[in-house]
Amino acid sequence: MSMLEIRNLHARIENREILKGLNLTVNAGEVHSIMGPNGSGKSTLAQVMARRENYVVTEGEILLDGKDLLAMKPEDAACEGVFMAFQYPIEIAGISNAYFLRAALNAVRKYHGKKEMDAMDFMPFYKQKMKLLEVDESFMTRSVNEGFSGGEKKRNEILQMALLEPKLAILDETDSGLDIDAMRIVANGVNAMRSPDRAIIVITHYQRLLDYIVPDFVHVLVDGRIVKSGGKELALTLEEQGYVGVETEASATAVAV
């Protein structure tokens, strides 16, 4: 059984249909990249998988290890191992990163019937992950994302992912707003998370992030559907031809069929 099965997914927001019959299969241990032009539905797909309620699914299904993901509340999906690194991470004033992350980690542990982690056990664990993402220890006491630079926010997302150790990680345009150094650090963090029992979906506009996080599969999303899939070399083709080239080619294939 595949970890993630998306079948004929149709989703809309405010009466506008964005996903129009999307199919995708992801196995544990794989890294998939989803690329596509603006407005093609990449972020919508991420939000639907994270169970954001404003996105309404009208048709199709998503199975996570055989469980109906669409029947889950956002917090249950998170506890089942779905993690989304936000394109625009949210600020929470007055709540420190350490407090927030321990609360999140304990919510997940509680869901799985595990003992909650106290501050004494949590701190060394947190510090170790901070080193991986090359962030300063002052992160712990700063409020969640408040006053963070764009790069710090993205690093914080990956730091959270490293701590929560999800089954399925979805990175929604994590490269946007990152300079080359920050991109390298973020990519190192993600690469360190690659494991045979974890799947990672990297959503991006540009090929450059994929120089650092090398995907096993690349999918091209256009107008709510995946129009082409391939290996990592597909990203390079896209870089050369642009989405328009792939789109034309795809519709030509569709006609031929």
Place this chain on the structure above:
Amino acid sequence: MSTDTKIIDSLVEGEYKWGFVTEVESDSAPKGLNEDTIRLISTKKNEPKFMLEWRLKAFRHWLKLEKQEAEPKWANIKYDAIDYQDIIYYSAPKPKKAGPKNLDEVDPEILLAYEKLGLPLNEQKRLAGVAVDAVFDSVSVATTFQAKLAEIGIIFCPFSEAVQRHPELVKKYLGSVVPYSDNFFAALNAAVFTDGSFVYVPKGVRCPMELMTYFRINAADSGQFERTLIIADEGSYVSYLEGCTAPTRDKNQLHAAVVELVAHDNAEIKYSTVQNWYPGDPVTGKGGIYNFVTKRGKCEGVNSKISWTQVETGAAITWKYPSVILQGDNSVGEFYSVALSNHWQQADTGTKMIHIGKNTRSTIIAKGISAGHGQNTYRGGVKVLKGAVGARNYTQCDSLLIGDKCGAHTFPYIEAKNSTARIEHEASTSKVGDDQIFYLQQRGLPKEDALSMIINGFCKQVFRKLPMEFAVEAQKLLSVSLEGSVG
């Protein structure tokens, strides 16, 4: 209706859990207000002549004000006219027998009521480190740790007892910070106040425990008019806390209190309030307490400090501006406030800092939370008089909106007559967004925990100022006041 308003609506449904009524026999005055009512109260309390005279002067002043414009009209609140002749001004649980009180003689029903409120009064179950004065309707029913405090010279007793045993202190300080002529409600309180707490901390004494007064309105149709007076003599320190609740009733009840604080040279008073009066019916807005309160502290001595911390979650109407007169050189005034207006609640609250002495400093941190149809107003005044060389004020005023039917309003008044004064004012308004709640949910936190985390983060600067034991209570109270039927 969009999804996020639905989520938020369901989050702000809450239920008032302190609305029970205690069955006790009470000794009440007939409804209505005239000189006879005041003489009756004074007689019941066996007061010395100076008290009755002061009350009557206050009453005559109040009558004058009532003819002019009655309640002050400048506040941003709407309510039905108050019929002052339809209120019971004195209601006391009947004592089982006459004479000096000890706990065995307090009606067990009343003890039970306080236990239900989480404040057991009897010796074995008492909160450690907190001395409690329990005020039930118009009278104080019990005060704990009184004897222990007396050993180090601290007087902590019901106001009526202070009038009997320390008339010289009462005479000296009563009305010295809030004169009866101060405003309409202060005049009314001075005329009819029945009880409250009295604290005197002698020179150089640091009060070793928190002092607390718990106000409970129980009787129907009665008003509660208490008066608290705290004096910190030179070099002393005291931390005082008040809590309040009332039964669920359809009719509005009036609570008009006065609090006066006096800090002498090098003394510090920390005054914290967790106010949780019945807020009225969540759906119709019917009933609830009208909370018209005058609180003021005077930093009379050099280097003295008065700090107000309030968490206001209850009452249908809150009209309250705990203020500090910074008279002594280098004195410090602080105001930390969280005010919540949910459902149909209205709060017009803030502070006044009056800088008179040199190098006086004040800090104002006000956090307003509006939810449901609630209306929340911050009203603050910072006044720097001519002689206040080097005065400094920092004001931060933040509003948080939950949902799209509530309102937040800010009215800061600043007046500086000394050119060396430094005054800063920062204000912000934000909305608890669907995106914030979703972000926390995406990390595994249930929706209600997410909201309560966001609110606690917003209030953190104020909660930090509460005494430890009560900070936790205040957090819980706030989430209960906002909790709902999230599935």
